[in-house]
Amino acid sequence: MYLLAECAFLSLMFSLYWLCRQRRRYLIRRIxxxxxxxxxxxxxxxxFMLRRYTLEISGDTSALSRGCILxxxxxxxxxxMPPTLAKMGYRLGIIVNRNSETNGPIIGKLFDTLLHRWRSMIGVTVFYKENTLEIVRFLKSGGIFGILVDGDTMFQKFPKTQKLARLCRVPLIPFAAYRRAGKGVLDVGCDLPDLVRTMPNEYMWFYKSR
Known part of the structure; x- marks a missing residue:
C-alpha cells in the first residue's frame, strides 16, 4: 500500500514537472x-515528510535547551525537524512564506491554511515575515527558531539570520534532516554545503526566492 501511494505521488510530481515549464527550465539551468x-x-x-516520521537525532544538542536559531x-x-523536536518537549517556532502572495488569493490562501494547520497541530508556533517583534520575544524567552536560509543562492537569507541571532544573543546552528537507510536523521551542527556536495539530489534545486 505504501509503495502504491508513493508511486502515485511521484506521478503527480513528474506531472507538475512537465506542466510548470518556467520552473522546469530553471531547474535544468541549475543542474x-x-x-x-x-x-x-x-x-x-x-x-516521507507527509507520513510524519520522527527523526533520529545526531550531533550536539546541548544548546537546544537554552534557545537558538536552527x-x-x-x-x-x-x-x-520541528515536529521531531516538539515531541521531545522543546518549544519550536518557524518562519514561513505566504503562498497567497505568489500563487493567487484563492489557491494561495487554501495552501496557507492547510500548511498552517499541518505545521501547528503538534505545537509548533508559525511566524510570518511581518512578525519580527514576536520572533524576537520568542527567541529571548528561550524558544528554538527554525529558518531556511536559501533562495536564489544557498545562503541568500543568511546575513539577516545572523543579525537576528546577534540581536537576541542566541547561537546560530546549522541542521539537516534527510533519509538514510530507510530512516530519517536530524543532523544538528552539520556542514550544510558539504552535505549538498555529497548528496546533491537531496536538495530542492528548483526552489527559488519569492
Missing amino acids: GKRAFDNVYHVGRNIF YSFHFGVWEL
Whole structure:
C-alpha cells in the first residue's frame, strides 16, 4: 500500500514537472541532466515528510535547551525537524512564506491554511515575515527558531539570520534532516554545503526566492 501511494505521488510530481515549464527550465539551468533524477528524490522526500516520521537525532544538542536559531536549506526532509523536536518537549517556532502572495488569493490562501494547520497541530508556533517583534520575544524567552536560509543562492537569507541571532544573543546552528537507510536523521551542527556536495539530489534545486 505504501509503495502504491508513493508511486502515485511521484506521478503527480513528474506531472507538475512537465506542466510548470518556467520552473522546469530553471531547474535544468541549475543542474542540467540531473533534473529528472532530482525531481524523483525530492518527490520521495516530500512523501516521507507527509507520513510524519520522527527523526533520529545526531550531533550536539546541548544548546537546544537554552534557545537558538536552527537554520538549513530546502534539503532532504526539512519539515520533520520541528515536529521531531516538539515531541521531545522543546518549544519550536518557524518562519514561513505566504503562498497567497505568489500563487493567487484563492489557491494561495487554501495552501496557507492547510500548511498552517499541518505545521501547528503538534505545537509548533508559525511566524510570518511581518512578525519580527514576536520572533524576537520568542527567541529571548528561550524558544528554538527554525529558518531556511536559501533562495536564489544557498545562503541568500543568511546575513539577516545572523543579525537576528546577534540581536537576541542566541547561537546560530546549522541542521539537516534527510533519509538514510530507510530512516530519517536530524543532523544538528552539520556542514550544510558539504552535505549538498555529497548528496546533491537531496536538495530542492528548483526552489527559488519569492
